Amino acid sequence: MRLCSIASGSSGNCIYTGTDDTHLLIDAGVSAKKIEAGLKDLELEGHDIQGLLITHEHSDHIKGVGVLARRYGFPIYATQGTIDQMKGMSSLGAIDEGLYHTIRPDETFSIGDVEVEPFHISHDAADPVAYRFESNGKSAAVATDMGIYNDYIVEHLKGLDVVLLEANHDIQMLQVGPYPYPLKQRILGERGHLSNESAGQLLCRILHDNMKKIYLGHLSKENNYAQLAYETVKLEIQLDPVEYMPQDFDIQVAERDCISGICNF
Template structure:
């Protein structure tokens, strides 16, 4: 089982997860050309995809959806609310309605040997979800666009081998930055994004002995940078009561511009 961030950031998100035989993307928020280049580097093409799983309808998660769906006929899995929001958008071009497959939070479904568990997230979108993906006893999850997290969120992120977790913004950079007040309130609110500090606190509650790797993702271009996210999350882990510390597991920051390490377990 493999996870690779083809792109992750406020300007575009596309995460690959797959087994030997089955392959999915979580979101397609970059150009179709970039998605294909990322797949090619993994020795795959769009024809190999079993599905694109959408978290929600914001452009940084669906930008390449129209191109990929038309070129390869890839099935699209998403909640009814997200599907309706995507279908109402005019900038994606025509997407064959038969490609959409309805899923629901807290209802598992399978694509080949991959078992996919959508779960609710707190974000200002129609019906957003994050995804936990299992293949046999291997488990991975991608959790971004979280305004807040709860015990429900923590439960869905426990006992993972690999986690890609949002560390969107530095609180101070957001507060003093150039964004208008309403946008600052949106980002830091319950329907916005996780700060670096919150990501560290959440991570501290889901680490365990068998965690293989953590990626920090969905960084804001204007209100964060990789070194700051990494060091802030490390500091939170050192300060909290978790028995696990930063050196106990590999941690990377997923880039908006470059493909990440490909973690295979």
């Protein structure tokens, strides 16, 4: 398998994962042009994509869906709640209803040689999910837009080879920053986003000897920056009373507007 981030941040998200035979996108929250450029760096084209998996209906995750759907006609997988919301959005333009495929959290399905397991997350959207992928004994997950994590989420993230995990904001930067108070409360709430500290604490619960790559993703443009997220997560691992140290793992911050290093595993 392989995974890489085409774009990851509060302004737009699109992640690629797949095998030699199966190619998938998670979200399309940037322009079709940017996604096509990212696929070109992977030596792929839009026609190679066999499925687009949507986490939820917020614009930074679906902005490019309409153009891609009309251009390539690949299947769009999402929960019924997410599909219903997307169908009501004029900004996406006309999308052939036959392209939509309803998925259910905790029900695994296959696309080519990849098994996909959606699972519930806590976010202020209709029916949001994160995704776990498995193929030939390898596994990866993309888990962002979570206000909190719990034992259920931890279980779905155990035993991974690669994870892309949200490290959205620095709490102090958010609290003193320019956002209006209600928005700050939303981000900090149980249906908001994971802070750098929370991301590090969640990581401590899923680290294991064979984890090959950790991407920190969905960083806020206004309330975080890459080095701060990286150092905060490393510190949480260092302070945790387990045998691991941050240097034991390959940790990378996913770039906001360009492709991040491809991980083959």
